[in-house]
Amino acid sequence: MAEAVTDIWSWWTNALTGNFGPIHDGDPQQGYYRTRFKDKPWEPVAIWFEDGKWHAMRGERQIDASDIWTWCCRNPITYEAYTKAIEGGGWDDEPETTFGDNKPTDLDPYQALLHEFAAEKEQAEAFMKKPITTQAEADRAAIWSKRLSTIAKKATDLHKVEKQPHLDGGRAVDDKWRGLKDEPDAISKQLKRHMDAFLQEQARKERERQAAARAEADRIQREADAARVAAEKAAAQNDNDAAAVAAQNNAIAEAERLAQQAAQAERDAQARNASAGRTGAKVSLRTFVFAEITDFDALLMALKDRPEIKEVVETLANRAAKSGVELAGMAIRSEQRAA
Known part of the structure; x- marks a missing residue:
């Protein structure tokens, strides 16, 4: 057989x-x-x-x-x-090597990677101008994606290596000065809070003084107005009698005195902020405006159209979707994408 x-x-x-x-x-x-x-x-x-x-x-x-x-x-x-x-023609399912034997040898790591990326970018962008119609083209796209992600990872690693000494040096400087920066600032703020009660009491007394000064200013102003009216009447009745002239002059002088006193009383009635210290080191009460939330739901509705609120809500919704939790007002969707 x-x-x-x-x-x-x-x-x-x-x-x-x-x-x-x-x-x-x-x-x-x-x-x-x-x-x-x-x-x-x-x-x-x-x-x-x-x-x-x-x-x-x-x-x-x-x-x-x-x-x-x-x-x-x-x-x-x-x-x-x-x-x-x-024969050097490469592979139908893989992008051409960008440098091959012609890769420069005198470049530092940054320049070498920059040149590599520039070449890959040029070819990839030209490739993406046409749709993918074959498996070989899809394979080439996948390999290109891998190459570019590898470049990104190399850049991240090289960036970390180059930056690390600066980070370490910066941390050492931060550690050296942190205590002298933070602790004095904290005690400075504590001292200001320690003054709050005293300055607030001074402000209360100032409000009382201002109210009393305002009342006194109003009283003096009324007297000044009355003296002015009296001076005007005396001037109208002036018949060149010596006694009448003297009375007129007295009325005018009194009106002027009361007017000056009223002006001073008006100045005294102005508010004076409670303060402590001296020029260059003065501390005084200042008004700090802040929000107190009294109705969270109503406030949320008022802010719902703000872009930052939408971004936060979308982030939380995506987190819930990835966990398989479907909340009211959202639906869990999925799509397939190249990854």
Whole structure:
């Protein structure tokens, strides 16, 4: 009986359709594959049996077929894809490497990452000008997204490393001066609160004094008005009699005196703020305006159209939705997005 002919390509051809055969260490299968190191581009791999032994190439490097097998076996590729990659044409499902062998070597980490991002950004933005219509294009978009998020993470890490000495130095300075900043300020405020009762009592006495001064000013003003009327009458009756002239002059003088006294009384009736200390170190009562909430529901309705209130409510609603709690006035919705 003739021996059955074994198709040495069968494992690979079946794998191309998603039908993977048994996988064992040290048991490579002839075909074309690809593999890569973490966060590095794909590299084409060829495995074949010749002259009684297994051979393998990873890119342009000859390697041990048994060693590479389990690293590439789950990534079979067509011969056409292998040929394109080995000739430097890249992969249909992966964006081109932005620098390759032309990456500048004299840049600091910031400049190097900036150049890398600029190149990735240019290609990604050009790619997004057309809709995705194939699986390969979707795969490229996913890989681009990963590359850009990796750049963002590198930037975050490098930023942290560069900034950390400044943060440490700033914290040391803060720690050094914190006590001399915070404690004197706290005691200063305590002293002001300690004066509140005294100054409030002084303000009460001032209100009483002001009320009395106002009453006295009104009384003097009435007397001044009466003296002015008397002086006007005396002037109207003036017949050049010496006694009449003297009476008129006396009435005018009294009216002027009372007018000056009334003006002084008016000034005395002005409010005087209760204070303590001296110029440059004076403390006085000041009016601080604040809200006392007397009806929370009514106030919330009055503020409901404010953007900051809407933002807070939306944040709380999203938190409830993620917890599976549906509150009155909201509905839990979901949508699928690339992530």
